[in-house]
Amino acid sequence: MSSLTLLSPAKVNLVLAITGVRADGFHDLVSLVAPVAFGDQVTVTLTNEGGGDQLTCDFPGVPTDSTNLALRAVEAFRRRHPFEASVRVDLDKKIPAGAGLGGGSSNASTVLSSINELLDKPLTINELIEVSSELGSDCPLFLAQKPVIMRGRGDQLESLATAAEEALSGQRLILFKPSFGVETGWAYGRMKANGTWYCPATEAEAMLAEWQAGSDLCKVPLFNNMQQAAFEKFLALPVLLELIRERHDARCIMSGSGSACLVWLEPDMASESIIATIQECLGEAAFWVETSIA
Template sequence: MISITLPSPAKVNLVLAITGVREDGFHDLVSLVSPVDFGDEVTVSIEPSEGGDSLACDYPGVPTDESNLGLKAVAAFRQKYKIAGAVKVHLEKRIPAGAGLGGGSSNASTVLLALNELCGQPLSDNELLKLSSQLGSDCPLFLAKKPVIMRGRGEHLESLSQVAESTLVGQRLLLFKPTFGVNTGWAYGRMKATGAWYCPTAQAEGMLADWQAGPETRKVPLFNNMQNAAFEKYVALPTVLGLIRERHNLRCLMSGSGSSCFVWLDENADVSAITKTVRDCLGDDVFCVETTLA
């Protein structure tokens, strides 16, 4: 048996502008997104066996059948390269589900990277990118391993300038997620049904261009028009974000389709006090973790 264990990071969307519906039914987006130094761990093994591929995970609610993106990644890799043996995937989950932190997408891309490593790098970066984009809109960004701008469905990635990237990497965040999640399909469906929450592409590109022209940490744009759907149904989210701004004078935002949110921490931020505000509003069972942009 040969085996490899890799980190599978979460992500946060600093800018997430859903700009409209495509002809294929998916949505176009413009997003400034970054991995963080918090996430899962993925172990992939290839065993000399005729048995089938399998995935194991003891995190409650995570499917271990073919519906898991990790096993879909194995199947996609097999279409491009003949693997001699059975693939075994073990997920050590820390990223909560239904959070908008990209846990499943990160797992899938990490499985692709692990298999490519175990098999001697038979697939190029472009081939891995194409495979990942077939698995999910968020999957390609986890191959970049750095802050990027995503466009299209998420398959088009643009690197930041070195100065802009250095502005982000190492920035401290407090991530939190209430006990409830937000279904991504539902959130996109609400946006499509209302038709009023889309962000013009020119507006999204403009805010990113303005920031990149003179990138500063305090000027990083924080924007997410998917908040509209989540806030409409889950009023606890805008309530807690409003309390954080009022009590701690810090910027905060929902990440992705939610329900997780993040607080942009400054040098003097009192994380314990912010966490107390979050727990006072959402309960003691809320998930909280301090991390940094990677």
């Protein structure tokens, strides 16, 4: 038996521009995305005791059958590189569902990385990215383990300039999520039905190019045209974000497809009063965490 325990990080989309619908039905995007120091803990164990692959998780509502991306990742790895051992995945879940923080995709990529490590790396990083892209559009970014620019449907990754990557490293954030979630498929469906919310790829590329060429790399141009779909239905989100801007002079946006949002903390900015505002508006049961870009 051999085992490996790894952090399965959440991600934030600092820039997310959905640019249009592809011929294959997926959406094209341009996104500046980064893993954070907060996430789930995944333990992958290879065993010869038999019994088949299995997943354990005591977080309510998380499926532990083959519909879970973590077990689908095991199957995808086997298709690319067959092996005899059974796999047990123990998932200590912290990332909330329906948040747009990439929890399921992160779990899948972490499982792929863990199996590859335990089997003495039979697959290259490019092969792992190919396998992960079969599982979901967000999966490849978690294999990069650093901030990247995503393109296509999320399967095309580009490293940042060294100075930009260093500027983002350690940047403090508050992540929060109300009691309700946003289903990703619904959000993309609303984008497609509206048809006017898309951002031209040229505008998104110019935004990122100007930022990387600028003198203040800590001023990331927070942008998310996908939040318009969620804001149309869940009015509490834009109201709270505007309150945070007015009361605390803090920059904030929805992350990914939502409903989680992020607050960008400047170096001298205390988090306690902002967290108090979040709890005042969403209640004590709302999810929040102070973290940083990995």
